[in-house]
Amino acid sequence: MTDRLSLSNLSSLPAAVTPPPYDREAVRAGVVHLGIGAFHRAHQAAVFDAALADGDLRWGILGVSLRSPGVRDQMVPQDGLYSLVVRQGDEQRVRIIGATQDVLVAPESPVAVVEALASPDVHIVTLTVTEKGYRLDPATGALLEQEEDVASDLASLAAPRTAPGFLVAGLARRREAGLPPFTAISCDNLPHNGRRLRQAVLTMAERHDPALAEWIDRHGAFPQTMVDRIVPATTPDDIAALAIQLGVEDQAMVKAEPFSQWVIEDSFASERPDFARFGVQLTGDVAPWEEAKLRLLNGAHSGIAYLGGLAGIEFVHQFVARPEGRRFVERLWDEAQTTLDPPAGLDIAAYRGELMTRFSNSALQHRTRQIAMDGSQKLPQRLLATIAARRAAGLEVETLALAVAAWMRWQGGVDDAGATFTVDDPLAARTAAALAGCGSAAERVAALLAIDAIFPPALAADELVRSTLTRHLERLESTGALAVLA
Template identity: 70%
Template sequence: MTDPRLSARTLARVSTSVARPAYDRAAVRRGVVHLGIGAFHRAHGAAVFEAALNNGDLRWGITAVSLRSAGVRDQMMPQDALYSVLVRDGTSQHVRVVGAVAEVLVAPENPAAVVAALAHPDTRIVTLTITEKGYRLDRASGGLMVGDADVAADLADLTAPRTAAGFLVAGLAARRAADLAPFTVISCDNLSDNGALLRRSVVEIARAHDAALADWIARHGAFPDTMVDRIVPATTDDDIAASSERIGVEDRAMVKTEPFSQWVIEDRFAGARPDFAALGVQLTQAVAPWEATKLRLLNGAHSGIAYLGGLAGDAFVHQFVARPAGRRFVEMLWDEAQATLDPPSGLDIAAYRAALMTRFANAALEHRTHQIASDGSQKLPQRLIEPIRARRAAGQPIEALALAVAAWMRWQDGSDDAGGRFVVDDPLADRLAAARRSTAGGVDALLDAIGADLDAEARAVIARQLRVLTDGGALPAIRRLTGTGA
């Protein structure tokens, strides 16, 4: 007999060891609309708004939106949008049921409902986790991909928006017509200058429809830059089964994560906001140093681990850093990337690196290398290419960074070093596969495909590392670079 499903009706049956909402959900107002309701937001941003509700500020319930499929809605709504967050660190674990999400809308099914939620007077903040590719940005110009079918549709007609930026414009237009102030838009994706880029996209679409609307958004709207950090591995069927035993009911929307969580937001808002500082969120005048540090150290290392570890047969991040050669490679990559940073005041880089290695080694997370390896064309420019450019400008070597980029190139073959096949999960997968098959392993074609403007010397180093990977495999390449035998 299966356990009953988590819901408002069955919440009383949840194990007493599990924390649960300490507020009346019926009294909560929906001050937040979130676009892109995946696992990361449920473990990160929604957990912050949950803390605000538990502290007695009932303005910050969430209307969540899936911009593509109904999958998350179908997980959450049979549970009255309740779900649990499992925090794991070694053998320690803590579970909390979160009630901050009130409803999950599926944008393609009912775009008008999404616009209505954005236009509602209670809405003060819109957050986004739509992944890098969800912004539909042209790498060369930083503007919208005007050739994209959905972008083109939103530039022509916003009756039924298709893109995140299109929905934001439609919602802001409705607010202006109702004489309501704009909401604050907070991107929570790993893009440098994420707020500025999103603002540009929104204003561009608005101007295609109404110049006065575009000017109103530019003048009164707020798009703060942000940095977010929490490792949230994909949930598996085994996780859900174990959760059922742990909490006493079945939770198809559960997420698992680590104890560490960080959110840094530029202190620029268009209206009301929670007491973010009391919730552990850091407000700052300059997000860029925090953002660059995280992108080049945590995310850059993650990409290197994903491709090299995946090629070597390591299913999880902790397996890669358990190897002396793997750990040494990460340290070497950090040494190279750190030299390109201007760390924020008060951040101890040595302590930050040590904490990152501890997080990577957390075997309880089971963070899969193949999960991190997805969408590499969207991630590499800010994680690995930018530090390579900075080091080349300073005349510094790039061996570890180049090996990570070469591993991404080798990944496009769709096979690991043991001959195991996999599907390359990337919006440019077909184009990248063709580039890989071109002359000289496709180094120039692959770099050009992701807008990587690197000089001839950098390209030569990457090409040399790619030959080492192709001829000998990932583990020998790491051992050769690090001088480590194991």
């Protein structure tokens, strides 16, 4: 049996592998991260690791899994170490990230998580809990107070269950101890993510203690952010191939493209690393960066996911390698670009070219079905907001509507070859119930448009949007995604 990666065998790794160049025993955990999945380990953790390597040892990470022990069981036996594998074409670089000091599993140790959030060493809390982890209505941004876990946290924070609940409980402990609040940084693809996180936290805090809510509102910080790096899911084959290269097994490895971007609103409650030194962009207005990324990269990704998934195209690079796939992406970008007000320093034409190069990176093996998850939470900001902006300007939405129609077709759980699959989405039961008994494409479109947790009523009432969706869905159902693309 191959040994697991650990501190004891770091020195035996191949010379081409970059190990942590700092004394991990001297590192303090200044960051708590909620939702320690692959994206965090390939993105924010790499930035904090760079700060440690530069000699600022305040920025170790305490990771928290809000649901399962899977990541804890991958990382703790490896002393928190893992490989960041950066792939481009035939080239691969491996760096061992040592920033994570420990991993807690929130359902097992909720009190320990709150104690960590209240530590005087902690100045920053980052979150990658996916869109659904904020427990917010995708359409309104309001806290979903009727959800069981949210209702539990609204009643008592003795053992929190949700990300907003943990933040409020930790902030309450800090206030009691006379400590300043931490800066809470959402790193998920939510529009106005800092504002939404702040609203969720203040809503919950107000219910427990209005004075606490006022203190958080006055002294806390929830900066807006934009994050960008393609991080495909790790497969058993990835782990096995890396084990041959390293001579040890790394069950916590993550793989990513070379490109990485993090834009943060320059608004902090207390100490922070010298982010700019490590490639992070600090700005007074994140929104233009956020919109460009959501509407171009993420919007195209969702269209690729559903059309590609229906057509049996497994990977993103395979989709854009097809002339009809590349043409679809370019036309979607043509439509989305008209809704943008790009910030100084962002050349949209160059950005589009860079995105296509990134989509074409065959080394990433980025699966369309991975992107297709949680579509009900992603559609509003990735596609529907763009459609609404174009309709407000009196413009058609042909290609954007095709992407949404493909999502509608995906809700049936059957691809173009007739193979069934599970729709992995928090609203899957609701979309299935809406489609039950519908006889025509027009009825299916109307039933899904009526779900106001996804579709804003004004958009659902737009006759051009409805008719365009119906026309595309009819064609997808009768001829299949590849024929529609062609």
